[in-house]
Amino acid sequence: MKQSLRVMVLVVAVGATGGLLASGGDESRGRLPAVTHAQWQAECSACHLAYHPGLLPERSWHRIMAGLDQHFGENASLDAATAADIDRFLAANAADRSDHRRSRRIAGSIAPGAAPLRISDTPWFVREHREIAAATWRRPKIGSPANCAACHQGADQGDFSERRIRIPK
Amino acid sequence: MADLPLLLLLLWALAAPALAADPRSMLRELEAQARAANPAFKGFSAERGAAFYRSERPGGDGKPVACASCHTPDPKAVGRTRANKDIQPLAPGANRERFTDPAKVDKWFRRNCNDVLGRACSVEEKGDFLAYLISVK
Numbered sequence: 001m002k003q004s005l006r007v008m009v010l011v012v013a014v015g016a017t018g019g020l021l022a023s024g025g026d027e028s029r030g031r032l033p034a035v036t037h038a039q040w041q042a043e044c045s046a047c048h049l050a051y052h053p054g055l056l057p058e059r060s061w062h063r064i065m066a067g068l069d070q071h072f073g074e075n076a077s078l079d080a081a082t083a084a085d086i087d088r089f090l091a092a093n094a095a096d097r098s099d100h101r102r103s104r105r106i107a108g109s110i111a112p113g114a115a116p117l118r119i120s121d122t123p124w125f126v127r128e129h130r131e132i133a134a135a136t137w138r139r140p141k142i143g144s145p146a147n148c149a150a151c152h153q154g155a156d157q158g159d160f161s162e163r164r165i166r167i168p169k
Numbered sequence: 170m171a172d173l174p175l176l177l178l179l180l181w182a183l184a185a186p187a188l189a190a191d192p193r194s195m196l197r198e199l200e201a202q203a204r205a206a207n208p209a210f211k212g213f214s215a216e217r218g219a220a221f222y223r224s225e226r227p228g229g230d231g232k233p234v235a236c237a238s239c240h241t242p243d244p245k246a247v248g249r250t251r252a253n254k255d256i257q258p259l260a261p262g263a264n265r266e267r268f269t270d271p272a273k274v275d276k277w278f279r280r281n282c283n284d285v286l287g288r289a290c291s292v293e294e295k296g297d298f299l300a301y302l303i304s305v306k
Contacts, residue, residue: 045254046250047250047251047252047254048250048252048253048254049252049254072251072252073229073230073251074251074280074284075279075280075281075283075284076280077279077280078276142253143252143253144252144253146252146253147252147253147254150253
């Protein structure tokens, strides 16, 4: 009797831990909520990763979308209807409109009056990447901090968890 | 049965836009535009297009820039954007999707001509460029 009780407790404990890992493990906790928007995906990912809207606050996205004709030195202009549609999507899912842990930290790291245009200019990003040397960013397979997917294997699914980082040589 | 011609017409109407867009039909369209604008138009030149593709101009940041800067000197090769993302080959011979969607072609001519030349491309430049890309085997 005592023996079987012990086995039962063990089974329940293992089962509960498994369930906890599946629902609250690194993967699902670290991953930004899945978002889809056909035009955002198609237009933004032509030149770079379609950066998850939860990586910048709403005011930053409005600034970016209002200046697409001079987008980091490049003309990325869209027709007005497409630009407005993508702008609405970005704003609705922006970091300061999200309750996701990572998004809240990003939004919280930015001064109220600031609207950075680069994710890599947010204090959160700088802090998280403080161990990366300037020479590492310049490696041919990386190029610049714009290239999230070079090191973050799950970047296109909004997964920036520590265990999915592989820094190319 | 009496509906068959109507059905065929409907199928044709659906298929026509897809059939209309391929690199050669786009080149013919550009030719018609060039001829309409200039009765003395002598035709496009793949050689001029090749020179255009490679010729460097002063870029916005002072560094020389050409089509080949991002698309590589070989239009059959995979290029790289300034944000380090792959660009699929530009030559239709290496990438069947190229020059099949007029809206996409217009969008990228508008953007990239502005970036590389600092102005819109002329019909002659677009035609020479496309003639060159079609000629690359």
